[in-house]
Amino acid sequence: MDVTIFSDVEQLSRAAADYIVRVAREAIAARGLFTLALSGGSTPKKLYSLLATESYRSQIDWSKVEIFWSDERCVPPDDPESNYRMANEVMLSKLPIPAEHIHSMPADQADRDAASVAYTQEMKRTFGTDDVPQFDLIQLGMGPEGHTASLFPHQPSLREQQRLVMPVSVPKPPPDRLTFTPRLINAASHILFLATGAEKDEAVGAVLEGPYQSDEYPAQIVHPTHGEVTWMLDTAAAGKLRKQK
Numbered sequence: 001m002d003v004t005i006f007s008d009v010e011q012l013s014r015a016a017a018d019y020i021v022r023v024a025r026e027a028i029a030a031r032g033l034f035t036l037a038l039s040g041g042s043t044p045k046k047l048y049s050l051l052a053t054e055s056y057r058s059q060i061d062w063s064k065v066e067i068f069w070s071d072e073r074c075v076p077p078d079d080p081e082s083n084y085r086m087a088n089e090v091m092l093s094k095l096p097i098p099a100e101h102i103h104s105m106p107a108d109q110a111d112r113d114a115a116s117v118a119y120t121q122e123m124k125r126t127f128g129t130d131d132v133p134q135f136d137l138i139q140l141g142m143g144p145e146g147h148t149a150s151l152f153p154h155q156p157s158l159r160e161q162q163r164l165v166m167p168v169s170v171p172k173p174p175p176d177r178l179t180f181t182p183r184l185i186n187a188a189s190h191i192l193f194l195a196t197g198a199e200k201d202e203a204v205g206a207v208l209e210g211p212y213q214s215d216e217y218p219a220q221i222v223h224p225t226h227g228e229v230t231w232m233l234d235t236a237a238a239g240k241l242r243k244q245k
């Protein structure tokens with residue numbers, strides 16, 4: 001696991017964009033495809049807008065990129081709370097990605113179980129597998145209590161062994177969501193966690209230096225079988241880390 005601390009969100013976002021470009025170019029060179037799952041929340045907004053700038057846009061063959069989301073709120077795609085809407089506004093609408101490569105979660109579908117199954121099937125078709133899709137990169141955030149994607153403390157989703165995507169109801173509004181499960185996240189080749197802000201310093205310290213207690217701190221459940229985990233923190237979120245990284 002690699003942990004890097006940055007003095008501000010601008011520097012962190014540039015490093016995250018450079019990391020994504022590197023992984024994308026390696027994946028496209030190796031397999032002609034780069035599969036990326038985005039998170040929601042506010043932390044990645046600067047990263048996403050950077051990737052849409054000319055200096056970054058020109059470094060990736062976006063026609064070979066497949067975009068998914070690791071979680072989505074059960075709201076319409078044009079709702080201010082939609083993770084799809086945020087990423088589309090600041091990044092995707094400005095990139096030459098074929099529309100059919102942008103796989104938003106059908107989270108506003110009334111039957112959320114059917115929506116979870118449909119999204120899983122769409123993923124498997126895109127990856128050309130009937131096994132667990134292995135994302136090249138899943139970018140995740142973390143909440144102040146250690147949730148990631150929409151995996152929250154003490155919820156049954158943390159113990160899900162079969163499904164890859166599932167409906168949940170969570171304490172952070174809007175409560176109804178679809179989320180990747182630990183089984184799918186832990187199949188990824190690269191995980192990039194972004195966490196900023198002093199309100200996350202307790203959770204960052206607990207997740208990175210505390211005992212393993214993923215029911216308390218769901219971000220600890222992320223330990224890919226064959227993949228690498230990278231954390232990018234600002235100094236505020238790293239405030240409680242004992243060891244210098």
Ligand SMILES: O=C(O)[C@H](O)[C@@H](O)[C@H](O)[C@H](O)COP(=O)(O)O
Pocket residue numbers: 039040041042043044071072073083140141142143147148149150172
């Ligand atoms: O849909 C969501 O809410 C996100 O996927 C969630 O997991 C987010 O990444 C964290 O809550 C951090 O959010 P911030 O970046 O806004 O702190």
